[in-house]
Amino acid sequence: MVKVKVYVTLKEGVLDPQGKAIEQALSTMNIDNVNDMHVGKYMEFILEESATENDNEQIEMMCEQLLSNPVIEDYRYETEEVVTA
């Protein structure tokens, strides 16, 4: 059983309107020392015993087919073993 954390971010060069909106909101708050704001998604879940050969294979399949849009987004993930007492 592993806990998986997936980070999905827009590929470089893809327009990030959410990030731009935050930058504009910040400047109305008189904060102008923030640059390069990027907004992505963060997902976490528990993966029980894997159906495929190894966990990573299943996680990558899920990321590519469902959790991210590979045309415009990149993903990365971390796994940590969950110890059950």
Add this chain to the structure above:
Amino acid sequence: MVKVKVYVTLKEGVLDPQGKAIEQALSTMNIDNVNDMHVGKYMEFILEESATENDNEQIEMMCEQLLSNPVIEDYRYETEEVVTA
């Protein structure tokens, strides 16, 4: 100059319809070893020299006033120094 990564997640007990939708989509893909799916936001930005006394103070203010909704969301963040050549 620091790079800041902010993770915003729903508080425990708050309904997570996006997570539920992903779980349902997974089960239509015949994946049923995934539990506890939670969806949050991930933001990264560059913070130039801080306007307030220290960086953390400004980051927390930004998180509480703009980047998260403290009523239903928790946030955590990481900072890393950006070395400019």
